[in-house]
C-alpha cells in the first residue's frame with residue numbers, strides 16, 4: 295500500500311502530510327459558482343461614487359473618481375485601522391499588549407472588469423497591478439511609523455472572498471505581526487547556521503528535487519517541499535533582486551509580471567477559474583527593534599509571492615492540530631505545471 299509522507303516547512307514552522315492515496319478525482323471547484331451580479335458592484339467602472347474617494351489610480355488624463363482607469367486604490371470602507379488614530383499603546387492586562395488602531399487598510403481594485411479569470415490574464419494587466427502595488431507601498435513607506443505591510447488577494451468563495459470583483463488588500467501596521475517576525479527569525483537563524491540565503495537554497499533544492507516549474511533571469515517558480523495546499527506555487531526572486539517590491543525597478547516588475555501571468559494561465563488551463571489566495575512575503579518597511587534582522591535582510595530574505603489554490607476544504611487534522619493533508623505531491627504538481635506553462639512563456 296502506498297503511504298504518504300510527513301514533511302516539515304522550516305520557515306512556516308508547519309508539518310504537512312502529503313497523502314496522494316487520498317487523492318479523490320479533483321473536482322476543481324469554481325471560484326464563483328454563483329457569481330454575484332455586477333449590477334450593484336461598487337468596484338465596477340462607472341460606479342466610482344460608490345467607493346470612498348480614491349487614493350491612487352492608474353488613468354490617462356481623466357479626472358479622479360470618474361471612469362477611464364486601469365487600477366484604482368480606495369480606503370477600505372470597513373476600516374479596522376486608520377492613520378488618523380494615534381500610534382500608541384493602550385492599557386492592557388498583564389497577559390497581553392494593546393495598541394490603538396493605528397495603520398491603514400486600502401483596497402486596490404485590480405481592473406475595471408468585474409470578472410477575473412486566470413485563463414484570460416494579460417501580462418499588461420499583471421504589470422499594472424504590480425506597478426500600482428509598488429506605488430502604494432512607496433507612498434505608505436514615507437510614514438515611518440508604518441513598519442509592516444500585509445499584501446494579499448482572495449479570489450473565490452472557497453478562498454474567503456466576499457467581493458468577486460478582482461481586488462488586492464494592503465494592510466499597513468505599526469508593528470511586525472508575530473507570525474511574520476517568527477518567519478524572519480527562523481530564516482535569519484538558518485542563514486547564520488548555513489552561511490547562505492535560505493530562499494536561494496530552496497530554489498536550488500527545488501531544481502534538484504523536480505519541483506522547479508519555470509524560471510526567468512531573475513525569478514523562479516517552484517513548488518515548495520512541504521506545501522500546505524495542492525498545486526501551491528511560489529514565485530521567488532533570485533540573488534541580486536531587491537527584497538522589497540517598493541525597491542524594484544520597472545524591468546524587474548515586467549519580468550515578474552510575465553512569469554506570474556504564465557503561471558496563472560497554466561494553472562487556469564488545468565483547473566479553470568479556481569479559487570485561490572495570493573500572499574506576498576513583504577519584509578519589514580522600517581527598523582523594527584532587532585538590529586541584525588533589519589540590517590541583514592538581503593542575506594536571508596527574498597521577494598516571494600505564494601499562490602495557494604483552494605481546491606479542497608480543511609480536514610479535521612488541520613482544524614485540530616494545524617496539520618494540513620495535501621493529496622497532490624508537489625513533485626507531481628510541478629511536473630504538470632512545468633509542462634503546461636511552456637505554452638505561456
Ligand SMILES: [Zn+2]
Nearest residue numbers: 335338408459
Ligand atoms: Zn465589479
